[in-house]
Amino acid sequence: MNLVKRGGLLLATLSVMVLLVACGGDKSSKTEQAQPAVQKNADGLTDFQMENGIGPVTEKIVLGEIDEAKAKAGEALFKSKCAPCHKLDKRLVGPALRYVTERRTPEYILNMILNPDGMVKQHPEAKKVLAEYLSPMTNMNLPLEQAKELLEYLRLVEKEGKEKGIQADPLFRGQK
Amino acid sequence: MKFYFKMLNVLVIAAFSLTLVACNGGNSKGGALKNSAAEKVFVAPGKYDAYYAFISGGFSGQLSVYGLPSGRLFKVIPVFSVDAEKAWGFNEETKPMLQTSHGFIPWDDSHHPDISQTNGELDGRWVFINANNTPRIARISLETFETEEIIEIPNSAGNHSSSFVTENTEYVVAGTRFGVPIPQRDMSIKDYKGNFKAALSFIKVDPKTGHMNLDFQVLMPGFDYDLSHPGRGKSHGWFFFSTYNTEEAHTLLEVNASQNDKDYIAAVNWKKALEFIKQGKYQTMPARYAHNVYSDENHTATSTMEKSVRVLDASKLPGLVYFMPTPKSPHGCDVDPTGEYIVGSGKLAAALTVHSFSKMLKAIENKEFDGEAYGIPILKFESTLAGTVEQPGLGPLHTEFDGKGYAYTTFFISSEVVKWKLGTWEVVDRKPTYYSVGHLMIPGGNSRKPFGKYLVAMNKITKDRYLPTGPEVCQSAQLYDISGDKMEMLLDFPTVGEPHYAAGIPAEIVKKHSKKFFKLEENKHPYATKSEDAGKVVRKGNEVHIYMTMIRSHFSPDNIEGIKVGDKVYFHVTNLEQDYDVPHGIAMIGARTSELLIMPGQTETFVWEPKQVGVWPFYCTDFCSALHQEMQGYVRVSPRNSNVKLSWSLDGE
Numbered sequence: 001m002n003l004v005k006r007g008g009l010l011l012a013t014l015s016v017m018v019l020l021v022a023c024g025g026d027k028s029s030k031t032e033q034a035q036p037a038v039q040k041n042a043d044g045l046t047d048f049q050m051e052n053g054i055g056p057v058t059e060k061i062v063l064g065e066i067d068e069a070k071a072k073a074g075e076a077l078f079k080s081k082c083a084p085c086h087k088l089d090k091r092l093v094g095p096a097l098r099y100v101t102e103r104r105t106p107e108y109i110l111n112m113i114l115n116p117d118g119m120v121k122q123h124p125e126a127k128k129v130l131a132e133y134l135s136p137m138t139n140m141n142l143p144l145e146q147a148k149e150l151l152e153y154l155r156l157v158e159k160e161g162k163e164k165g166i167q168a169d170p171l172f173r174g175q176k
Numbered sequence: 177m178k179f180y181f182k183m184l185n186v187l188v189i190a191a192f193s194l195t196l197v198a199c200n201g202g203n204s205k206g207g208a209l210k211n212s213a214a215e216k217v218f219v220a221p222g223k224y225d226a227y228y229a230f231i232s233g234g235f236s237g238q239l240s241v242y243g244l245p246s247g248r249l250f251k252v253i254p255v256f257s258v259d260a261e262k263a264w265g266f267n268e269e270t271k272p273m274l275q276t277s278h279g280f281i282p283w284d285d286s287h288h289p290d291i292s293q294t295n296g297e298l299d300g301r302w303v304f305i306n307a308n309n310t311p312r313i314a315r316i317s318l319e320t321f322e323t324e325e326i327i328e329i330p331n332s333a334g335n336h337s338s339s340f341v342t343e344n345t346e347y348v349v350a351g352t353r354f355g356v357p358i359p360q361r362d363m364s365i366k367d368y369k370g371n372f373k374a375a376l377s378f379i380k381v382d383p384k385t386g387h388m389n390l391d392f393q394v395l396m397p398g399f400d401y402d403l404s405h406p407g408r409g410k411s412h413g414w415f416f417f418s419t420y421n422t423e424e425a426h427t428l429l430e431v432n433a434s435q436n437d438k439d440y441i442a443a444v445n446w447k448k449a450l451e452f453i454k455q456g457k458y459q460t461m462p463a464r465y466a467h468n469v470y471s472d473e474n475h476t477a478t479s480t481m482e483k484s485v486r487v488l489d490a491s492k493l494p495g496l497v498y499f500m501p502t503p504k505s506p507h508g509c510d511v512d513p514t515g516e517y518i519v520g521s522g523k524l525a526a527a528l529t530v531h532s533f534s535k536m537l538k539a540i541e542n543k544e545f546d547g548e549a550y551g552i553p554i555l556k557f558e559s560t561l562a563g564t565v566e567q568p569g570l571g572p573l574h575t576e577f578d579g580k581g582y583a584y585t586t587f588f589i590s591s592e593v594v595k596w597k598l599g600t601w602e603v604v605d606r607k608p609t610y611y612s613v614g615h616l617m618i619p620g621g622n623s624r625k626p627f628g629k630y631l632v633a634m635n636k637i638t639k640d641r642y643l644p645t646g647p648e649v650c651q652s653a654q655l656y657d658i659s660g661d662k663m664e665m666l667l668d669f670p671t672v673g674e675p676h677y678a679a680g681i682p683a684e685i686v687k688k689h690s691k692k693f694f695k696l697e698e699n700k701h702p703y704a705t706k707s708e709d710a711g712k713v714v715r716k717g718n719e720v721h722i723y724m725t726m727i728r729s730h731f732s733p734d735n736i737e738g739i740k741v742g743d744k745v746y747f748h749v750t751n752l753e754q755d756y757d758v759p760h761g762i763a764m765i766g767a768r769t770s771e772l773l774i775m776p777g778q779t780e781t782f783v784w785e786p787k788q789v790g791v792w793p794f795y796c797t798d799f800c801s802a803l804h805q806e807m808q809g810y811v812r813v814s815p816r817n818s819n820v821k822l823s824w825s826l827d828g829e
Contacts, residue, residue: 080696080707084727084752092827093730135803138728139755141693 043124053104053126054118055111056144063106066155073146074153081140082150088157089169093135096169101158103171106151112137113147132172216657217667219246224687227619227680229632230289230303231653233257234674237284239305239316244619244630244680245655247669255314255323256284256307264323266770268746268781269701270470272479276310276328277464285309287676288339288403291318292381296343296408296513296624300685302386304339304348311335313350313379315386317472319691324470327388330463330485331358331375337404337509341381343412343624347446348388350377351417355398355424359461368426370550372398375487376417378446387469392453392486394444394496397550398424400433401442403508403574408624409515411533413447416518418502418509422549433505434524438557440499440549441509441520443536448495449488457493458486474700475778491551498540499549501557502529508574512583512598513624517562521572521585528572528585530601532562563601568594573614574677576621578628578658584621586613586633593633593656595663607663609654612637618658619680627682631656631663634675641668651675692756694777701779703748708732713824720745720822726760726774727752728801730826731794734809738822741786741815747772747794750779760807761797771797786813 038046045054052060078086085093100109112119112126116137119126130136142150161168219225225243233240237257241250258265258274265274265282274280284307292302302324303316311329316322329335329350337351355372357363363371373395380391400421407414422439425432452458463485470477490497504522506529511518518531538544539559546556571589578584582604585594591612595605613633620626633654642650650670657664696706705711705723711732714721720743725732731749739745751760753776763771767784774780786792796807814820 079709080752081754084708084725084730084732135728135801138753138758141754 043122045123049123050125051105052107053109053111053115054122055115057107057110057114059107061106061110063155066159067152068156070149070152071156072153074149074151074156077142077146077150078153081142085135085138088161089166091133091169094133094137095129095171097154098157098161098166099168101151101154102168109151109154110144110147113140113142113150114144115139129171213664213666217245217247217655219243219248224683226683227627227630228683228686229617229619229653229678229680230291231617231632231634231671231675231678232286232289232305233672234287234651234676235285236673237286237307238672239286239289239303240672240675241321242653242669243683244632245666247653247655247667249672251321252672253316253321253323255305255316256281256286256312256326258282260770261773263770263772263780263782266782267772268769268783269476269779272477273323273326273468273470275466275468275479276312277330277466277481278310281310284312286314286673287336289677289679290340290348290622291679291681292345292386293341293343293623294345296412298620298623298625298681298685299345300681300689302345303679304341306335306338306350308335308353311338311350311352313339313348313388315348315381315388317386318686319689320472321690322470324386324472325388326466326468327379327390328465328467329375329377329390330465331356331373331393331461331487332377334400337376337401337417340405340622342406342415342446343408345381345383347378347391348381349404349406349415350379351401351404352376353400353402355400355421358395359463365426368398369424370398372424372426374398374401376401376404376415376442376444378449389467390465390482390485392449392458392488394449395487395489395491396442396497397422397491397552399439402506405509405511405518405622407515407533408511408513411511411515411518413445414533415444415446416509416511417442417444418506418520419499420505420507438501438503439505440554441502441506441518441531442552443498443500443518444490445496452488452493452496453486458488460484461487472694473698474702475694475780476701497552498536499552499554500531500536500560501546501554502531503527508572508585510575510577510583510622512577513579513626515624517598519575519583519585521574523571523573523588525572526567526570528565528568528575528596530562530564530598531560535562536560563599565596565601565603568596568603569606574616576616576618576631577626578618578621578631579626580628582628584616584618584631584658584663586616588612588614588636593631593663595658605662607656607665609633609635610641610652610668611635611639613654615675615677617678617680619682621680627680629657629659630680631658632678632680634671634678636674638670642670653678693754693758694775696750696752696754696777699750699777699779701748701750703746703781704779705748705750707752708826711824711826713738713822715822718743722747722824724749724762725752726750726762726796726807728758728760729796729803729807731762731796731807731809732826733824734826735812736810736824737812737814738820739786739811739813740818740820741789741813743786745784745786745811746781747784748779748781749774751776753777758800759798760800762794763797764794764811765792773798786811789813789815 227244254264311332332352334353336353421433502520504525506520508521544559569587655667
């Protein structure tokens with residue numbers, strides 16, 4: 001009896017050791033590689049990500065005057081890639097987008113276009129919007145350049161909207 | 177001390193019993209369920225299999241895609257038969273793929289898949305497979321896992337010794353099982369002997385696009401050409417076909433085609449054939465055969481009827497073909513990775529016959545002939561014989577190779593796989609199959625570079641191996657580990673239809689090229705709708721064309737009015753999604769042609785001929801998002817003479 005117990009103990013100890021060895025390696029190497037600690041919030045996101053979204057755009061971009069040619073290309077893209085779900089002045093499947101450039105930073109908008117799956121899974125703001133609209137935004141697999149053209153178009157429609165005094169459609173129901 | 181001794185004792189006993197369990201495999205009760213076998217085939221959730229196996233669907237006419245070692249079924253690729261799941265042969269785009277000189281053929285019997293090769297090694301670009309009944313060869317893309325091309329073979333019947341590729345995929349080759357009148361004509365069956373002929377077809381494959389074209393046929397005596405394989409390495413440029421019914425019987429072949437002690441393996445020098453073609457020694461024969469091509473650009477197939485074929489007459493062109501006598505109605509005709517050995521499996525013989533390619537060349541040079549058949553020299557049996565595998569089993573059928581000097585042959589009657597050594601011809605191992613094994617497959621096992629880890633045996637009969645499902649029970653495949661000295665059976669799994677042969681390939685070669693979605697910008701379908709605002713409904717007499725889009729989770733337009741009873745309504749539906757694994761479906765109540773499943777960026781069409789007045793719904797058939805049940809629409813159908821104007825909308829706009 002005693003023997004069996006001790007044998008069992010030995011085996012148990014061995015298997016624990018095996019487990020330890022098996023699960024050890026990876027973690028330590030990751031922490032070693034980690035860059036100077038970046039502050040993360042409870043969601044595991046950095047301040048930059050909270051403001052600018054999660055995705056391929058990881059630093060602030062510099063915007064100049066609205067580029068008319070790009071905005072025009074963006075308008076065509078909007079029609080084919082976005083219009084099935086978005087209008088400018090009325091919520092449809094997704095939010096009205098005329099004043100999205102007021103709500104979000106340019107980087108956030110680009111990340112939302114380029115990484116919608118990651119955004120609605122991880123970003124608290126995008127999660128809130130998903131809870132309101134229920135349909136997760138589709139990934140149209142656009143290259144960054146085309147996403148930037150869309151951004152130019154969205155900047156242009158914001159400007160035009162203000163000039164014409166067009167009312168914003170609220171992002172959430174019951175919101176002013 | 178005493179403690180350690182006891183401890184040791186326990187461990188020894190434990191180890192001993194483990195060994196017992198481990199070695200008790202094969203036919204004991206433990207069988208494949210023992211731990212080690214289970215671990216060897218276990219692919220953890222979310223992990224990938226190491227190999228793709230493309231297993232023929234037999235009388236289903238399709239090609240199935242399995243993972244090895246798990247035996248999990250991923251997909252059934254529709255090839256020669258209509259497939260409701262993928263609307264293959266039902267939607268307007270794919271109907272032309274099943275056109276033949278006999279008209280639209282909705283099903284066939286698919287047999288021997290073979291993967292394209294470069295320098296004798298699997299390159300993973302295409303799989304070819306033959307339709308046995310209405311003779312055709314199909315090419316399947318391993319980027320899209322869809323059938324891209326089907327070419328009919330004229331002057332052929334029972335397209336069985338097909339579809340095997342030469343070592344740079346210069347040609348995919350198709351032989352005929354039945355002798356037939358060439359060209360076809362009204363004549364008495366009794367006049368078969370000497371009057372019926374057989375054609376061996378060499379289909380050229382474009383190295384860039386894969387497009388096939390019937391380059392030439394070799395006209396042969398009216399024997400039955402059963403299986404074939406290309407030469408490789410030193411024998412590249414030759415093609416070998418097994419023959420039976422050299423008796424040229426036309427009735428009760430079961431008896432009458434088994435009279436001769438030996439039939440032949442026909443060695444065709446196709447490089448020589450190319451010289452004859454260059455010299456103009458061919459005859460151009462009128463022929464009718466369909467050539468069907470599907471394009472990923474316009475997502476549409478076209479069918480063209482070809483009108484002639486170039487024919488080389490083997491009886492009149494010395495040096496084109498030689499016969500190697502091979503005992504007892506040989507079935508399998510398999511060439512080892514070096515290209516030196518050609519294995520003939522005389523299905524009624526007690527031994528396997530192995531021919532030597534270099535001895536064959538010498539015999540030809542020295543004219544060691546034993547007569548001729550219809551002007552084709554018969555080489556002396558002893559002159560080409562490399563060796564004989566004596567008493568290996570009963571009913572040998574097919575042989576594949578592991579690249580380590582061993583061959584593996586299936587035995588139908590004795591239900592086993594037998595491993596033997598090339599050169600010494602000694603049998604080194606045998607394992608039972610359950611039951612009546614036909615083909616076997618080792619990934620790359622018919623190339624210069626086999627991947628000798630697994631062997632798949634394909635069984636005709638399963639009887640008591642699975643839960644019964646009425647009189648018709650499944651066929652099966654069995655997986656063996658062949659990495660050690662002895663084969664070990666790991667797994668049984670059911671297959672689609674009767675599996676005649678398979679082709680396997682390391683997943684690494686294929687998966688990186690697998691297409692994720694079709695780019696909308698590149699969609700050249702004449703009825704594509706690339707944005708919602710381009711959606712419309714157009715009437716041309718009683719034909720109505722609906723240009724519709726789909727995206728998670730709505731159709732546009734989704735309300736259509738002005739359709740009348742008696743109209744022929746074409747739904748041209750484009751999936752606007754541009755992401756991986758987001759197909760949408762569409763089903764229209766009362767539509768008789770098909771429901772559609774449309775990949776991202778693709779356009780497909782079905783026809784609906786409404787018979788009844790009313791408001792009729794359509795909906796998405798593929799669960800696409802949390803709001804999938806909301807993805808729907810209505811069509812209003814008015815009486816023939818009504819004045820309701822054609823209109824369409826989404827969300828009232």
